[in-house]
Amino acid sequence: MAHVNSPYGVNMAVECGIDTIEHGYFITERELYKMGEKETxxxxxxxxxxxxxxxxxxxxxxxxxxxxxxxxxxLKTVNLAYEMGIKMAVGSDSGCHGVLHVDGTFDEINHFVKAGIKKEEVIKMSIKNGMKACNLSEGEKKYLTKCLK
Structure with missing residues (x-):
């Protein structure tokens, strides 16, 4: 995982084979395409x-x-990424100023909705891509999926 912003930083992280990009402020369509190609x-x-x-x-x-x-x-870049099919997940950066633990996750879901993505879709992609990002075993995935029903 890489906590990175800027087209240059994100491009470098993706080229290095990073699994997840946290933040990614100021990225462009070019970086989104690269993330899509590498399934970041x-x-x-x-x-x-x-x-x-x-x-x-x-x-x-x-x-x-x-x-x-x-x-x-x-928000616009998140919407574009969604339209392009880029894998995304929820991560609120909870604990930073103005982002409370637990509430931050729900805030993040609402921000995704504000970006134009349906709430159900945000939750679905976050669970699927979040489990992948955390490299859960098949047993862990089954257990978590069962708990979420």
């Missing part, structure tokens, strides 16, 4: 910026326009 799973972590925007966090009041612009671009 993208965990876009929308909550850190999205929660600041939604909650109108006063701590970042002077920078909120920039934060909002970056967040909205990331």
């Amino acid at each position: 799973i993208w965990i876009p972590t929308l909550s850190p910026l999205g929660n600041l925007v939604i909650n109108k966090d006063k701590r970042f009041e002077k920078d909120i326009d920039i934060i909002k612009r970056v967040y909205e671009e990331h």
